[in-house]
Amino acid sequence: MIRVFGLAALGAVLAIVAGALAPAWLVFTMTKAIAFGLVALGIVGLMRGGLVSFGQGLYYCAGAYVSGLLAARFGVSEAALLLLIGAVTGAAAAALVSPLIARYRGIFFAMLTMALSMVLYGVLAKATPIGGTDGFNVPRPSFGGWTPGPESADLALYVVAVVFAAVAAALCRLYYDSGPGLVALAARENELRVEYLGASVFTVTQRNFILAGGLAGLGGALNGMALGHVDPFFSYWTTSGEVVFIAILGGYASAVAVFGAALIVELVRSFSGQYFPESWQLFLGIFLLLVIIFLPRGFGSLWAKRATGAKGAGE
């Protein structure tokens, strides 16, 4: 446990130093990458239980909207508090639908999660009091009472994001390596056996789903603050698809690789979006194909010794 948190702290310090040295546009991109990385980290947890959700946009959007509304309408400005509220909102929303969703497996699970996220999209698009399809603006957050000027606001948010990401990744790593984490991996490999050993695959799924919802809500709140704006597109299926993409890129062996994967996706997006605005998804697609062919278990498998995850490799 000490080792995991030590590594997380070291990683956080390095990331913060990198952020302090990086140009402003890159800091903004890295913050967004952390937000998507957090959502993808939740999907990684689901993947370890043998499932992929194509509807994480729902919890991501819920976290963004609830924290964004509290900031915009009720004057809550503390960044850390808003992030926590986002996480709780995402987890609560996931907990609400989990009894239904945890009964399904495979493609049915994926489709149902996606359908639910599109329901939220539809509802928010019609909700004119909170901006309809345009969404609304989210004011700049404060940090322990201090509201930074525009020149340091992005960096301040980035630092908070790094701290949250480091804690989340460390906690996920501990969970992956724990007994319940091992049982989740077993459910991925052989559901029948897990049930005949006396564990409930339903419970495992529900737990991973609520965790993923919380991480998605956290990422949503973060991205709302980073962009200064939220809209129903947060719950659109392409948003969910992008994080699935990041999760596959990162692989399920590591709790850190998703953040690297998210950064790559964000960088590819900004560069190819600049030069080939219509076809950046094509580049991502080719890139994903290459990863699937050459690193079928994702980037994380580069440093995790084996992808069973029961080994404590690759924090």
Added chain:
Amino acid sequence: MSAAILEVRGLNKSFGAVVAAKDINVNVMPAARLSLIGSNGAGKTTFVNMVTGYLKPDSGEVLLDGKPITGLPPRRITQAGVCRSFQIPQLCETMTPTENILVSTEIAAGGAPHFFRPARRRETLAAAAEMLERFGLTEFANRPVNELPGGVRKLVDIAMSLAMKPRVLLLDEPTSGVSSEEKFPLMDKVMAALAGEKAAAIFVEHDMDIVTRYADRVLAFYAGEIIADDAPEDVLSDPAVQKYVTGTAR
């Protein structure tokens, strides 16, 4: 009354016109070594499936230590203390035997889940190593099970079930799919591993040499009915068994 650990009373099961179980009554004592024999389709697997919850009987009762477990989901039946292994090993394929056993012991430990405590601790690893050693699997402990030979996989499957510390262990054809030279060594290992346990073992078996050597009691099935229930030598010399099961009647 009786000190039976498992009581099966009047179980019936039909699939359409096929009667797969007809008024099955069995009492199993603790530490029994009970073998189920019968030709293909006689109803042995149906019996195992009804006891372990995969199939719900049409009527009848299954009692574990006097408490009904009839028709409960498999998970609950396992939690109550009835565990099974599978004819085709059901393993976590990319994991090692050690990890497979850890899955069992983690679930068997029950209680509130510890999300921040490593699954691999000194005591859990030692327990897994000890279980594998009892089955003579130490040399395979850290190789993915999908790379291991069939006989070893069978043993890992049984070890996973035994690691649950069951009171009744059902083994569906532990020696099927294993070469004839390997059958006796395999059963020797299973029996050696069971030796220290209070668990009653019930195993489905087609090889009569295995049955005579390892069972202390035999149930012979024919068309969903138990046609003989006695010590191995008595059952195997029963004319009906020779006619319908072993095919040794002249």
